[in-house]
Amino acid sequence: MTKLSTSSNFVKPDDAFRMILEAHRGLEDSASHALDTALVLILANHIGDLDVLREAIALAEQSAGKQ
Amino acid sequence: MSAVRQFGYSRHPDQDRDRLRAAHHDVVVVGAGPVGLSLAIDLAQRGQRVVLLDDADRIGEGSRAICFSKRSLEYWDRLGVGQRMVDKGVVWKVGKIFARDALLYQFDLLPEPGHKRPAFINLQQYYAESYLADRTAELAAIDLRWSNKVTSLERHNDHCELTIETPDGPYRVSASYVVACDGARSALRGMVGADFEGQAFEDQFLIADVKMTAAFPTERWFWFDPPFHSGRSALLHRQPDDVWRIDLQLSRDADPAVERRPENVRPRIERMLGNGNFEFEWISVYRFHCRRMRRFVHDRVIFAGDSAHQVSPFGARGANSGLEDAENLAWKLALVLSGDAPESLIESYNTERSAAADENIRESTRSTDFMAPATxxxxxxxxxxxxxxxxxxxxxxxxxxxRLSVPSVYDTPLSTPDADEWSAGPRPGSSLVDAPLTDDGKDIYLSDAFAENRDGFALLEFANGTSAEIDANVRRIWIGGDGLADTEGLAMKRYDATPGAAYLLRPDGYVAARFRHPSKDGVAAALARANGLQ
Structure with missing residues (x-):
């Protein structure tokens, strides 16, 4: 059974996308990597559910494979 | 350097027998390290005669294992050596983790009182082996033969034949069971044609045991990227006799022959301590593996300890898991040898301890990956x-x-699943949890009461006026009523007990079954199951 929500959860999705974008703006690649890495760990802990995390990783892998 | 203890080889009458009429023994244990010695003592206390062979004639080359867990101490209490270990060892329970020079966090491995034994003691392996060797000398059923090296093994349906090399030349014995406790480089493993499966790590570590007077607390200190050892990890841990274990991560391509030279180690340690007031006890450079044998039981040859599985040292999971192997195997082997349990009971040793090895390998691999990132x-x-x-x-x-060693919880066919509701307490497959009690006003621990019961199952009962009718072979530990007094109420709490509740404990102190209201048939069925009779 799927536990990962892939429906749109933000009232204004553009605001969320923009917020992440702005956090990275002006950063060198290495600083961007560090920021993303910290963000992944913080959000993963907030979710606190291994099943959701597993599904999110699978979806990310699938998506990254298509790029 | 460390205290080497010499033992003498002496000729045994088995060596005078014609090779076609070799002596037969029920159990031959190969390897008198902490695991082999403990196993031999345990088997002897259960009424079995044991031949214990070791290819050397001395113990005490280097400190090696130093951290012994609460579980191991409780086991050694049952073997009659726990107090001596604790008296000599240094007791600790707090670990601190530093990043660069700042304390990141600290952990307490035994935050609650009311346990007989501490979370850990640090004790050089040669002291542990020495005390165990002394204990074997008190047990007539143990025949310990130094300078006896097994050079060949022939496996038959119901026995094995061993050729043993000695200073007087070779001789042969046969054995119903052979237990290989002969360490990571086990010769017996090769003789059964088995090998390890697992992962080798490229990272190298330097161990320096140094003697010094220092004011550091008795805690486990671990650094990531400390100023004195930039970019790598370091560990500082106290041992008895003012000896300190220092473990420094080296680069993958470091030359071990160069790194272990005292003149190269000294400046590293001086940078760490800020002075040169120390002497070396032992220096070693090591790499490690996280791996295990696919099976620990090969017909009549059984593997225990490092011969069966190996982990990285960060977590004290090597010697402690070997001791858990010994305590798991001894009672099963004793029951099989005395004809009270089917031979298939031995298979549960393979099931339970290989799952434990997987858990230890998983934890230890994760620690190593964190210390030495691969990408x-x-x-x-x-x-x-x-x-x-x-x-x-x-x-x-x-x-x-x-992540420091804790006893495994077994998912095992020997356990009877809970039929009642429990909100806490050790579930079937978990090890006994200690609690303070009084016996006629005298302070004792539940682990003491259990340790008196050296050779069988025990029913831990919380009194409600009557006692469950049970098999006469099962010893009772009676809490409340006219039995042991749970004055602090901690036993009730730690076992989620209600009046009349009972826990059936295996001879190794693991819970086989638990009941809110035990019936004679219920206990008998659980007992049969735990004996492998179902």
Missing amino acids: AQEARMRQAILALAKDTEFAKRMVNGG
Whole structure:
């Protein structure tokens, strides 16, 4: 059974996308990597559910494979 | 250097027998390290005669294992050597993790009182072996033969034949069971044609045991990227006799022959301590494997300890898991040899201890991966966790400087699943939890009451006026009523007990079954199951 929500959860999705974008703006690649890495760990802990995390990783892998 | 203890070889009458009429023994244990010695003592206390062979004639080359867990101490209490170990050892329970020179967090491995034994003691392996060897000398059923090296093994349906090399030349014996406790480089493993499966790690570590007077507390200190050893990890841990274990991560391509030279180790330690007031006890450079045999039981040849499985040292899971192997195997082998349990009971040793080995390998591999990131992204992940750990609880808990050994919980066919509701307490397959009690006003622990019961199952009962009718072979530990007094109420609490509740304990102190209201048939069925009779 799927536990990962892939429906749109933000009232204004553009605001969320923009917020992440702005956090990275002006950063060198290495600083961007560090920021993303910290963000992944913080959000993963907030979710606190291994099943959701597993599904999110699978979806990310699938998506990254298509790029 | 460390205290080497010499033992003498002496000729045994078995060596005078014609090779076609070799002596037969029920059990031959190969390897008189902590695991082989403990196993031999345990078997002897259960009424079995044991031949214990060792290819050397001395113990005490280097400190080697130093951390012995609460579980191991409780086991050694049952073997009659626990107090001596604790008296000599240094007791500790607090670990501190530093990143650069700042304390990141600390953990307490036994935060509650009311346990007989501490979370850990540190004790040089040669002391542990020496005390165990003394104990074997008190037991007539143990025949310990030094300078006896097994050079060949022939496996038959119901026995094995061993050729043993000695200073007087070779001789042969046969054995119903052979237990290989002959360490990581086990010769017997090759003789059964088995090998390890697992992972080798490229990272190298330097151990320096140094003698010094220092004011550091008796705690386990672990550093990531300390100022005195930039970019790598370091560990400082106290042992008895003013000896300190220092473990420094080296680069993967370091030359071990160069790194272990005292003149090269000295400046590293001086940078760490800020002075040169120390002497070396032992220096070693090592790499490690996280691996195990696919099976620990090969017909009549059984593997225990490092011969069967190996882990990285960060977590004290090597010697302690070997001792858990010994305590798991001894009672089963004794029951099989005395004809009270089917031979198939031995298979549960393979099931339970190989699952435990998997758990130890998993934990130890994770610690190693955290200490030595393999890719740029792994290094970034670690960096992010170390940085977040300063301010967040979740990241502190992800910092992995070694997860210290705790006894495994067995998912095993020997356990009877709970039929009643329990909200706490050790579930079937878990080990006994200690609690303070009084016996006629005298303070004792539940683990003491259990330790008196050296050779069988026990029913831990919480009194409600009557006692359950049970098999006469099962010893009772009676809490409340006119039995042991649970004055602090901790036994009731730790076992989630209600009046009349009972726990059936295996001879190794693991819970076989538990009942809110035990019936004669219920206990008998659980007992049969735990004896492998179902």
